[in-house]
Structures are given as C-alpha cells and as structure tokens.
Amino acid sequence: MHRQRVIGGLILLAAIAIAALLIFLRPEPAEKPEEENIPLVQAAPLEIRSGNLMVQGSGTVRAREELTLSAEVAGKLVYVNPGLREGQRVSRGATLFRIDTSDYRNAVQTAQADVASQNVALMEAREEVALAKAELERFQQRGASSSAYASVDDSDYAARILPPAELAKSQGTNGQARSAAPTNGLATREPQLQSARAGLRRAKAQLADAQTALKRTTVRAPFSGVVRSEDIAVGSYVAPGQSLGSMVGTADFEAVIPLSESEAALIPALWRPGSTRIEASVFSNYGGTRYRWQAFVDRANSVLNPQTRTIDVFLRIPNPLRGAAPAAVQKEGQKSAGASGAPPLFVGSFVDAEITGRALDQYAVVPLAALRPGNQIWLVREGKLRIVNVDIIQRTDTQALVSTAGLGAKPVVILSALKTPTNGQRVRVAEARKEAAANAKPAPKKAKVTKKAKADKAP
Numbered sequence: 001m002h003r004q005r006v007i008g009g010l011i012l013l014a015a016i017a018i019a020a021l022l023i024f025l026r027p028e029p030a031e032k033p034e035e036e037n038i039p040l041v042q043a044a045p046l047e048i049r050s051g052n053l054m055v056q057g058s059g060t061v062r063a064r065e066e067l068t069l070s071a072e073v074a075g076k077l078v079y080v081n082p083g084l085r086e087g088q089r090v091s092r093g094a095t096l097f098r099i100d101t102s103d104y105r106n107a108v109q110t111a112q113a114d115v116a117s118q119n120v121a122l123m124e125a126r127e128e129v130a131l132a133k134a135e136l137e138r139f140q141q142r143g144a145s146s147s148a149y150a151s152v153d154d155s156d157y158a159a160r161i162l163p164p165a166e167l168a169k170s171q172g173t174n175g176q177a178r179s180a181a182p183t184n185g186l187a188t189r190e191p192q193l194q195s196a197r198a199g200l201r202r203a204k205a206q207l208a209d210a211q212t213a214l215k216r217t218t219v220r221a222p223f224s225g226v227v228r229s230e231d232i233a234v235g236s237y238v239a240p241g242q243s244l245g246s247m248v249g250t251a252d253f254e255a256v257i258p259l260s261e262s263e264a265a266l267i268p269a270l271w272r273p274g275s276t277r278i279e280a281s282v283f284s285n286y287g288g289t290r291y292r293w294q295a296f297v298d299r300a301n302s303v304l305n306p307q308t309r310t311i312d313v314f315l316r317i318p319n320p321l322r323g324a325a326p327a328a329v330q331k332e333g334q335k336s337a338g339a340s341g342a343p344p345l346f347v348g349s350f351v352d353a354e355i356t357g358r359a360l361d362q363y364a365v366v367p368l369a370a371l372r373p374g375n376q377i378w379l380v381r382e383g384k385l386r387i388v389n390v391d392i393i394q395r396t397d398t399q400a401l402v403s404t405a406g407l408g409a410k411p412v413v414i415l416s417a418l419k420t421p422t423n424g425q426r427v428r429v430a431e432a433r434k435e436a437a438a439n440a441k442p443a444p445k446k447a448k449v450t451k452k453a454k455a456d457k458a459p
Helices: 002-025 102-143 164-171 190-215 433-439 451-457
Strands: 040-045 047-063 066-070 075-080 095-099 218-220 225-230 243-249 252-259 279-286 289-300 311-318 350-367 376-381 384-389 392-395 399-402 412-414 428-430
Touching (some): 047 311, 279 311
Parallel strands (some): 040 428
Antiparallel strands (some): 040 412, 225 243
16 A cells, blocks of 8 residues: 555656646747737729710600691591501501592582582683773763753664754754762672672682592501501491590600709700710610610700609600611620520610710729728729829719829729728738639649550550
C-alpha cells in the first residue's frame, strides 16, 4: 500500500515537471497588426456621352383618321363589298356598298322635265315682255302729240269713221302737248319674267339635289384603311345617318406620349411648329423581338392633362403597316429577328418612344441603382469613397443622365449600398463576375488515351 502511494506521487511529479518544461520551451506567438474593416463594394465606370439627348417616354398608338360608315340617303342595299369585313384592308376609292337607285333615277328624270318646262315658260315670258314694251312705246309716242286725236292711227277702228289727219286739223294747232303718263311695271310684264327666271333656278336646284342624291347611293372609301367594325348586309334597309361600321386610316398613325415639364424642356423646337422637323422613334415588342418605327413630332398639346399634369406630345408615324425594322439594341431576354417577319403597328398598342432632344457637349449615364437620395452619387477615387452632388438632366426607369461637373476623369460609381457612408472612407472594389470569368485562365485539358491508342503505341 505504501509502495503504490510512492509510485503515484512520482508519476504526478513527473507530469508536473514535463508540463513545466513544455511551458518553458514554448515559442512566443507572432504579433500581427490589427486589420482594418474595409467594406467591399460593387462599382462600375460611368459612361460619358456627347450629342443629342434622347427624351424617352411611353404612350398608346391611335388612328390619325377614323370615320363611321353610314348612308346619306335612305334605301335598300343591293351591293356590299366582300372586303368590307372586320380586320380587312380597303383601298381608297373602293365601293363599300350601294343603295337601290330606282327612286333616285326617277327623281332625276322628273327634275330634268321641270327644267325643260321652266325653260319654255321663261321663253314665253321674254316674248311677252318684248311685245308689251313695243306696244307701250307706240302709245307713248302718240300720247306726246298736242292733238286730242293723236292716239288714233290708221289701224284703229276710229280711223274708218274719220281719218286722223282731219281730226288733227279740227283740233287746231293752239292746243298744248299732253304729258306722258308714268309707266306701270305690270305694263311691261317684268314681274312675270322675274317669276319665270326664279322658277327655272328652282327647277335647276331640284335637279342638282336629285343628281347628288343619286350619286350618294354609292358609298366609296375616302382613304385607304382597315375596317374596325361592320354591321351591314345585302337586302337590309338603311336610313340616313345610320351607323353601319367604322374604319381607320392606315396612311399615318399617331402615338400620344405624355412628358413632364422637365422632359419637354429638353426638346428645344417643341413649341415652334414648322420651324424644324423633330425626329423620333417608336418601339414595340412582338414575339419576343423589339421593333422600331420611324416617326416625328407632329404637335404638342398646350393644355396640361388634368389627370396626370403632363404635356401630351403627338408623334406622327408614317406607313405604320410596312415601316417596321428590328431595333438595333434588344432588351435583355429578347432575340433578334429579320425585317421579313416584322409585324404591322397595331392601333391601341402600348409603345416606347425616343424623341431627339437638345445637343450637349458632354453628359454621364448613371445607373438608377447608383443614384442616392438628394441627387448624390458615390464615387471611388484612389480607394476612397467620395460623395458628389450631381445635376440630373433626365431620369428614366433604368438610368439617369447627369452633368459631368465634379465627376473628374474616368469616374467609377459605387452600385452597392453602405450603412454609414462617409466622405473619404476606404473601400474595396469587388471584381465583376464577368470580368473575373474572362480573366480566369481555363486549365489545360489532358488528352485521353484510349486502350486502342495505347495498343498502337506499344512496340
């Protein structure tokens, strides 16, 4: 028992000695400098541009010309154009429908007969006026004589009793000449002539109305367009003004683009119509492809939209059905396509627009994610953060165009967020994934040797 205690004590002392030796012989830990907590940020260089600004907006396409199809005269439909169907195209001057012309041809013939009858009446009135004037002149000449029997001539019945010359002698030469009586308008039959002329004018007007009504039995397309709706059939009776359908003109469409006052101010000649042609472009998506139509500013509304408080700018789009071309730049996820599959521009579609604005010598394109509250951006200069206030020229859904004042040469903007950014703090710029993947060198692939190749190599 005593022996076991001695052995245990010796073992304990040996362990203590070994532990003390290890502590004594241990190396001193290497001192490391304290590491700074430098935030890692995502950054990208700013794109510097020059030239004309492109004022961007969105709006709806609508028809520039649209009319309601209706008849101007009543009657039964005897012909309807087979192409007068919803969605079909109709060329200018094409006959759309025709009304029965029987009643209107009879009205024209009746009016022509009235004109002929009034011509005869006018001829008779003119002859009667000529006879009345001749007779009145003859009586006025005889009434100017001083003899009481001067109005009797050889053709009168009184001349058979006593010749006019003897009557004049018995009267004597001392009598005074009688004054001529005033002429009455009815004596010359002038009112009857005026009535005949008025009757002829009335008959001609009725003939013109009848001929116009006959022409209106055939309704033609006033312009080339697309039938939007139709409600018409052969044999149906139509009344004047009755709606039979509608069609829209296809020569030009227009897009209504609402702009804010600041955006409209970027278009210098917007309020000077006719001074210069402001070019624009209209974009629409179809089948996953973005297409472009050439356009120009037609006019701008000088009255603010009461709902949105914006200025409506009207873009005129010529040849909307055959003027499309694939956009030069496709959005992310969209594919490119050839012009052969380009669609027409649809009325009522929602489109994006770009309007040529004023020219600038230099401006920067800032991603919207890099724009901070108070119109500030964070730049990286020599590994330090710099807070810069910028003047925003234009702002869209994805980017902002700002002036280059205060940005310096080759500015790099921070895209990620920081909790407590301070001017001058150190930051680390993370390498972009795409650049890292491009810079990474792929490992060389080892050639695989098949069993057959090994057998060929064997001596």
